[in-house]
Amino acid sequence: MTTYQMTRRDALKLASGAAALGVLGSAVPQFAEAAAPMLGVSRPSIYRFKLGAFEVTTILDGFVQGKGPHPTFGSNQPAEVVQAVVQAHGLSTTMHENPYVVTLVNTGKELILFDAGNAKGRMKTAGHLSDLMVTAGYSPAQVDIVVITHGHPDHVGGLMTDGKPVYANARYVFGASEFDYWNKGENIPEARKATRDVFMSQAVPLAEKATMIKPNDEVVSGIRAAPAYGHSPGMLAFHIESEGRRLYNWADTANHYLISLQHPEWHAGFDQDKDMAVETRKKTFDMLSAEKIPVVGFHMPFPSVGWVEKASTGYRWVPASFQFNF
Numbered sequence: 658m659t660t661y662q663m664t665r666r667d668a669l670k671l672a673s674g675a676a677a678l679g680v681l682g683s684a685v686p687q688f689a690e691a692a693a694p695m696l697g698v699s700r701p702s703i704y705r706f707k708l709g710a711f712e713v714t715t716i717l718d719g720f721v722q723g724k725g726p727h728p729t730f731g732s733n734q735p736a737e738v739v740q741a742v743v744q745a746h747g748l749s750t751t752m753h754e755n756p757y758v759v760t761l762v763n764t765g766k767e768l769i770l771f772d773a774g775n776a777k778g779r780m781k782t783a784g785h786l787s788d789l790m791v792t793a794g795y796s797p798a799q800v801d802i803v804v805i806t807h808g809h810p811d812h813v814g815g816l817m818t819d820g821k822p823v824y825a826n827a828r829y830v831f832g833a834s835e836f837d838y839w840n841k842g843e844n845i846p847e848a849r850k851a852t853r854d855v856f857m858s859q860a861v862p863l864a865e866k867a868t869m870i871k872p873n874d875e876v877v878s879g880i881r882a883a884p885a886y887g888h889s890p891g892m893l894a895f896h897i898e899s900e901g902r903r904l905y906n907w908a909d910t911a912n913h914y915l916i917s918l919q920h921p922e923w924h925a926g927f928d929q930d931k932d933m934a935v936e937t938r939k940k941t942f943d944m945l946s947a948e949k950i951p952v953v954g955f956h957m958p959f960p961s962v963g964w965v966e967k968a969s970t971g972y973r974w975v976p977a978s979f980q981f982n983f
């Protein structure tokens with residue numbers, strides 16, 4: 658009996674003690690025994706916003722990292738001059754990252770893809786467009802029109818996989834002079850021979866389903882080509898407009914959000930006609946800053962939407978924040 662009573666009292670004591678512990682326990686943060694794995698850098702890769710009645714999605718096909726920015730950027734400048742500019746803005750003087758960002762426009766009638774990104778497998782860090790497009794809510798089969806701004810491998814590489822078009826139901830739009838330049842293959846500089854090979858295998862087989870356009874031609878109502886020559890002989894940029902809302906896809910007019918804007922006159926190694934590329938940059942920045950037209954740019958930092966502002970030296974890239982989210 659006594660033993661029983663003692664045991665019962667003890668049990669009650671234990672129970673209240675446990676309850677007290679429980680209360681205390683819930684106030685103490687619980688730590689998992691196993692540390693979570695380190696996952697490395699994670700990048701935003703899909704952004705969608707409204708432009709009038711259109712929906713615009715930017716998708717990060719990938720990126721490349723390497724030595725730079727000099728001499729790729731500011732190739733006509735001493736290395737120290739270019740390095741001082743990036744250093745003043747908190748960027749590395751020895752390493753550079755170049756993002757590849759395609760733009761998808763849903764007009765409500767057509768799904769239009771601007772540039773096809775890199776070939777799958779060209780490099781580990783790029784060629785993700787067709788997969789990310791599915792994550793973004795579209796299937797490659799839904800793409801109605803693929804518009805190619807110019808013939809470089811980061812823009813046409815993703816048109817075909819294993820000899821088959823990735824965008825099986827699409828028709829294509831090329832700038833006529835850009836298409837002819839690569840297709841004819843005359844006066845191709847040594848450094849661009851590989852570019853021509855990619856163009857021949859990825860773009861030329863699609864010619865029979867393509868429309869060749871020139872500046873001022875419309876792709877569809879609200880989307881109109883503009884000349885952006887220099888980076889590539891016939892590169893086109895595009896005005897995109899819906900219900901009075903405007904956006905300018907400048908393709909590769911600028912390839913570095915800081916250097917190309919602050920010093921549009923500095924040469925970029927991959928601009929084929931360097932003086933013409935400088936002229937195009939100056940004209941384009943002038944127009945966009947004066948008219949306050951937002952831009953989407955293939956090599957601008959993701960989500961690659963922003964404005965160009967006049968600055969005390971050259972121009973400044975002003976990234977969009979939430980202006981387009983309403």
Ligand SMILES: [Zn+2]
Nearest residue numbers: 809811909955
């Ligand atoms: Zn490019």
